[in-house]
Amino acid sequence: MPKIKKKRTGFVLDMTPLVDIAFLLLTFFMFTAKFKSDTENEQKFVIERPKSSADTSKLGEKDLAIVKIAIDTVNSDTSYYYSISNEDVRAQVYQAIPTIPADAKAMIAVDSATLDRLIIETRLASKYKVKFAIDADKRIEFKWVADLMEIMRKYKQTEFQFVTDKEGGGL
Amino acid sequence: MAGGGSLGGDRGHQKRGSLATKRKKKKRVGFVLDMTPLVDIAFLLLTFFMLSTTMNTPQIMEMSIPPQTDDVQVAASDLFTIQIDDKGRMFYNLGEETPQLLAMKDLRSLAINENMRKKNQLITSFKVSTKAPYAIVINVLDELNLAEGDITAQLTTEGLERKRKFSLMTLTPEEAEVLKTL
Structure with a gap:
């Protein structure tokens, strides 16, 4: 009887x-993946944030109102953009201001008069809980930030955050 | 997974009587x-x-501004003024001295020295032209924040509690005119 050939593995x-x-x-x-929010998807400009290294706390996500000051990539005009992360607050605020269309998106381009209304309405609607962040492009003139700070001062929103990128980038 | 490299087990080592001798046991x-x-x-x-996955989430710089701009009388000698003109040049002066040009890299050590000399007395007043680029403003604030850490540490060793006095405002046209001549 021949030996059974072992099958080659x-x-x-x-x-x-x-x-x-x-x-x-x-x-x-x-688990760590974080996807772009609706607001970021709608954004049609890129903000080149200034770099900082002293404060390393991260930007929060809850109850945040972000005022973006960006330069349009096409016509290089500077303008304000406003977004509120809390949807309930956002709905209330949009309803309170007649100049904002009912189908307004999460982030809207605004002029300084509307921005003025938006800030006070956000403060009221959120019962002063919302934190404000200024996310401005590093190339803009300081005037835009100064005007915004003046509005905030007027409504006693004396604390806010500047959004920056970490020095050196990377992690 | 103790010890096991091969798939399946090689159990069944015990003899099964006469059968084992006749037939080669299949593994x-x-x-x-x-x-x-x-x-x-x-x-x-x-x-x-x-x-x-994006790892570089934006970070923040906390900022607080005084609620209203009513004039508070302060001694001129306690003032440490940093000014930024239209072109983004930085000047500094103490009290009522004439503003001098200042490089960004010298700002931190200067801020630390002046603050240590005056302890908690010094008021840092940061004035920016409306036409200055925003990046410079953040750079200056960042340098001052970095200096703040050192100042707080040094004051703590002396048993003092750090009280920061700081203001950020826009440059008045008169101040801008003065800077233009420099």
């Missing part, structure tokens, strides 16, 4: 540890 | 599942999430 590599690590990383990245 | 493979598609998908997702 070629070359076997134990992939178990590899797969373990791969899944570990996969879970990590899945 | 039990247990249960084998082809994991290739699973691993493919896992790696695909892993690559996607790794590439789509």
Whole structure:
């Protein structure tokens, strides 16, 4: 009786540890992944933020009103953009101001008169809980920020945050 | 996964009577599942999430401004003024001295020295022309914030509590005229 020929298995590599690590990383990245919000998707400009290194706290997400001051990529005009992260507050604020259309998006381009109304309405609607952040392009003139600060001062919103990028970039 | 490298187990070492001598026992493979598609998908997702994750979330710089701009009388000698003109040049002066040009890299050490000399007395007044680029404003604020850490640390060793006196305002036309001549 001839010997049964052993089936050749070629070359076997134990992939178990590899797969373990791969899944570990996969879970990590899945949980830490943060997707672009609606506001960011609608944004048609890029803000080149100034760099800073002293304060390393991150920008919050809850109850935040962001005033963006950006330069349009097409006609290089500077203008204000306003967005409120809390949807309930946003709905209330938009309703309170007649000049804002009912189908307004999460982020709207505004002039300084509307911005004035928006800031006070946001303060009222959120019962003074909303934090304000100024996200301005580093190339703009200081006038835009100074005017905005003046509006805030008028409504006693004396604390706010400047949005910056970390010096050196990266992590 | 103690010790196991091979798929399936090699249990069944005990003799099974006479049968074992007659027939070569087939090695039990247990249960084998082809994991290739699973691993493919896992790696695909892993690559996607790794590439789509942005690590540099924006950071913030806290700022607080006084509620109203009514004039408060302060001694001129306590004032440390930093001014930025239309072209983005930086000047500094103490009290009523004539403003002098100041480089960004010298700002931090200057702020620390002046603050240590005057302890908590010094009022830093930062005046910016409306035409100055915003980036410079943030740079100056950042330098001052960095200096603040050192000042607080030095004052703490002396047993003092740091009280920061700071104001940010726009440059008046008169002040801008003065800077133009320099």
